[in-house]
Amino acid sequence: MRPQFLAALxxxxxxxxxATAPPPPPPPPGPDGASRVLRDWRSIVTGYDRDRLNxxxxxxxxxxxxxxxxxxxxxxxxxxxxxxxxAALPNVAPPAGDYRCxxxxxxxxxxxxxxxxxxxxxxxxxxxxxPAGLKFSKLTGSQRPAGLLFPENxxxxxxxxxxxxxxxxxxxxxxxxPDRDIIAAVERIGPQRWRLVLPWPxxxxxxxxxxxxxxx
Numbered sequence: 001m002r003p004q005f006l007a008a009l010x011x012x013x014x015x016x017x018x019a020t021a022p023p024p025p026p027p028p029p030g031p032d033g034a035s036r037v038l039r040d041w042r043s044i045v046t047g048y049d050r051d052r053l054n055x056x057x058x059x060x061x062x063x064x065x066x067x068x069x070x071x072x073x074x075x076x077x078x079x080x081x082x083x084x085x086x087a088a089l090p091n092v093a094p095p096a097g098d099y100r101c102x103x104x105x106x107x108x109x110x111x112x113x114x115x116x117x118x119x120x121x122x123x124x125x126x127x128x129x130x131p132a133g134l135k136f137s138k139l140t141g142s143q144r145p146a147g148l149l150f151p152e153n154x155x156x157x158x159x160x161x162x163x164x165x166x167x168x169x170x171x172x173x174x175x176x177x178p179d180r181d182i183i184a185a186v187e188r189i190g191p192q193r194w195r196l197v198l199p200w201p202x203x204x205x206x207x208x209x210x211x212x213x214x215x216x
Contacts, residue, residue, distance in 0.1 A: 039150070040150070041150035041152070041158045041160055044150075044160060044174070044175070045158075045160060045183065046175060046178065046181060048178060048181075049160070049181055049182075049183035050183075052183055052199050052200045053158070053183050053185065053199060055199060055200065056185060056197065056199045057085075059107075059199035059200050059206055059207045060085045060197075060199075060207060062107055062206050062207075063106035063107030063205065063206040063207035064083065064085075064106060064107075064207075065107075066106070066107040066108055066111075066116045066117075066206065067083075067106045067107060067116045067117040068116070069116060070108060070112060070114070070115060070116030070117075071115065071116060072115050072116045072117035072118060072119075073115055073117070073118045073119065074104075074117070074118060074119025074120070075119060076104070076117050076119055078119075079104055079119065079209075079211070081189050081190065082104060082189065082195055082209055082211050083104070083106065083209065084189075087187070087189040087195075088155045088156065088187040088188065088189065089155065089187070089188045089189060089190070090154045090155055090188075091154065091188060092154065092155055092156060092157055092186060092187060092188045092194075093134065093149070093151070093157065094127050094134070094149075094186075094188070094194045094212065095127065096127050096128055096129045096134070097126070097127060097214060097215070098124070098125075098126055098214070098215040099124075099125040099126065099127060099212045099213060099214055099215055100122045100123070100124065100125065100212070100213050100214075100215050100216075101122065101123055101124075101125035101138060101210055101211060101212045101213075102119070102120050102121060102122045102123065102210070102211050103120045103143075103208060103209065103210050103211075104117065104118070104119050104120070104208070104209040104211065105117060105118040105120075105201075105204060105205035105207075105208050105209075106205055106206065106207045106208070106209065107205050107206030107207055108204070108205065108206070109203070109204060109205065109206060114204065118205070123138060123139070123140045123141045124138075124139040124140045124215070125137065125138045125139060125210075125212060126139055127149075127212075130148075132148055133148050133149060133150065134148065134149040134157075135147070135148055135149070136148075136149055136159060136161065136186075136196070136212075137170060138210070142165060142166055143163060143164075143165060144163065144164045144165075144170065144171065145161050145162070145163050145164075145171065145182050145196075145210070146161050146162065146164070146170050146171045146172065147159055147160050147161020147162060147171070147174055147182065148160055148161070148174075149186055155187065155188075156185050156186065156187055157185075157186035158183070158184070158185065158186065159182065159183065159184040159185075159186050159196055160174050160181075160182070160183055161174055161181075161182045161184075162174050162176075162177065162180045162181055162182060163180045163182060164180075179202060180202075182198060183198070183199075184196040184197055184198045184199075184210070185197040185199075192213060192214050193211070193212070193213050194211070194212040194213075195209050195210060195211050195212065196208075196209070196210040196212075197209055198210070
């Protein structure tokens with residue numbers, strides 16, 4: 001056969017193969033709710049909480065001033081970098097697992113009538129990987145926040161959650177009860193140390209810090 005005829009025949013066979021070959025299988029579906037991992041916290045947050053987070057620097061400033069001026073409860077000096085507004089480090093996302101956590105309240109909504117700071121003891125907390133993203137839960141104590149951690153940048157995530165009290169079941173209702181809603185900046189402040197920074201809490205203080213370290 002002539003070379004030109006062989007080349008044409010090969011081209012025709014290749015085209016036919018492409019036309020009849022089945023398409024590649026689609027990628028396997030992700031877990032239920034996986035698409036929610038990519039949601040931006042700004043599409044979920046309430047206007048009130050957005051304003052609280054926008055005024056985070058002012059909360060730090062006022063709360064630290066009051067903590068220095070007014071008497072408090074507990075050993076504030078022992079918490080170290082926990083109370084340093086500039087302590088955030090890269091690679092913020094905490095790994096899933098069990099943690100110890102404690103709350104430090106800074107400042108007083110009652111001014112000189114309240115305590116300048118309160119350092120609480122340690123409680124049990126947990127970080128879970130869920131279909132909707134990382135979830136933080138405080139497991140013990142009379143005030144137990146729970147909610148999701150949303151990526152923002154390399155040094156900060158944003159926590160949106162709600163609060164359960166006393167013997168109530170775990171909170172899972174952000175946006176349904178504004179008086180229980182919580183917003184926080186999540187930061188890593190050491191090799192195995194994280195904090196949630198809650199500006200302008202509903203009661204008592206002007207800034208709350210929840211410290212997390214892996215359970216031993």
